[in-house]
Amino acid sequence: MLDIRSLTKIFATQPQKAALNGLNLQVQKGEFVTVLGSNGAGKSTLFHAIAGEFFPDEGQILLEGKNITFQAAHQRSRFIGRVMQDPMKGTVPAMTVAENLALAEHKGIKGKKLFSSITKSQKEQFQEKLALLGLGMEDKLEQPVGLLSGGQRQALTLLMATFQQPKLLLLDEHTAALDPATAEKVMQLTQAVIEQHNITTLMITHNLAHSLAFGNRTILMDKGKIVMDVQGDQRKAYTPQLLMEQFHQLAGEETTTSQQSFALL
Ligand SMILES: Nc1ncnc2c1ncn2[C@@H]1O[C@H](COP(=O)(O)OP(=O)(O)OP(=O)(O)O)[C@@H](O)[C@H]1O
Numbered sequence: 560m561l562d563i564r565s566l567t568k569i570f571a572t573q574p575q576k577a578a579l580n581g582l583n584l585q586v587q588k589g590e591f592v593t594v595l596g597s598n599g600a601g602k603s604t605l606f607h608a609i610a611g612e613f614f615p616d617e618g619q620i621l622l623e624g625k626n627i628t629f630q631a632a633h634q635r636s637r638f639i640g641r642v643m644q645d646p647m648k649g650t651v652p653a654m655t656v657a658e659n660l661a662l663a664e665h666k667g668i669k670g671k672k673l674f675s676s677i678t679k680s681q682k683e684q685f686q687e688k689l690a691l692l693g694l695g696m697e698d699k700l701e702q703p704v705g706l707l708s709g710g711q712r713q714a715l716t717l718l719m720a721t722f723q724q725p726k727l728l729l730l731d732e733h734t735a736a737l738d739p740a741t742a743e744k745v746m747q748l749t750q751a752v753i754e755q756h757n758i759t760t761l762m763i764t765h766n767l768a769h770s771l772a773f774g775n776r777t778i779l780m781d782k783g784k785i786v787m788d789v790q791g792d793q794r795k796a797y798t799p800q801l802l803m804e805q806f807h808q809l810a811g812e813e814t815t816t817s818q819q820s821f822a823l824l
């Protein structure tokens with residue numbers, strides 16, 4: 560359903576180095592792919608290109624057979640959901656929880672009056688969804704999002720990103736800024752929401768154990784390319800230790816510094 564062909568992006572500030580270097584990736588509908596790679600490997604750049612934040616220098620991005628390579632980002636946001644590392648992004652802090660959810664619900668619908676039109680039944684629906692998160696947010700509908708904790712905001716962003724059941728969900732280290740217990744909770748929520756709606760997902764993580772525990776396929780990026788792709792029975796035999804060894808083999812000497820940034824557990 561996602562077909563990326565020979566994708567290349569060279570930033571003007573680093574003309575000698577391609578952030579994406581002829582990258583190819585095919586993802587089937589319903590696949591949940593975890594994405595590994597050392598700092599600067601090009602993971603976020605790949606997500607930005609898929610979301611349309613910039614256009615690539617070469618190559619194509621097809622989603623369900625449609626060429627979206629040069630489609631505007633706001634148009635893609637109707638069917639591509641995203642959650643980034645920073646809990647401060649993804650929601651509007653000055654708006655209430657209910658208003659943020661209404662915004663997500665109306666994404667892509669033009670001319671709709673947003674805030675005067677949040678009905679009682681809508682609020683009940685929001686409350687129901689928030690209760691499922693198990694973070695006590697169902698009582699905070701009228702609170703500005705800026706007052707929520709980082710974990711609550713990430714859970715809300717996840718809810719908003721999947722409100723309209725996107726064709727593709729992009730998660731860029733979305734639990735990295737959270738404390739371990741909240742990160743685990745948001746990961747469980749992530750898995751539940753993906754499974755419930757069978758959402759095709761790409762998730763960047765630096766956690767080797769997470770990269771195997773979640774999803775059904777793991778890829779490793781290095782220097783703007785995919786250098787390892789593990790799925791099926793082959794993946795079941797993998798351990799975080801084996802992944803670490805392969806990481807060093809495939810991603811070369813530059814990975815020594817990233818060793819510390821990888822959590823084995
Ligand atoms: N907007 C930009 N302008 C110039 N260079 C950029 C820009 N965005 C990314 N780069 C460069 O492209 C390369 C890939 O960066 P990217 O953010 O995709 O890495 P990453 O794999 O997400 O790393 P990390 O694990 O640290 O998040 C890096 O060398 C980075 O400095």
Ligand SMILES: [Mg+2]
Nearest residue numbers: 602603604731
């Ligand atoms: Mg990144």
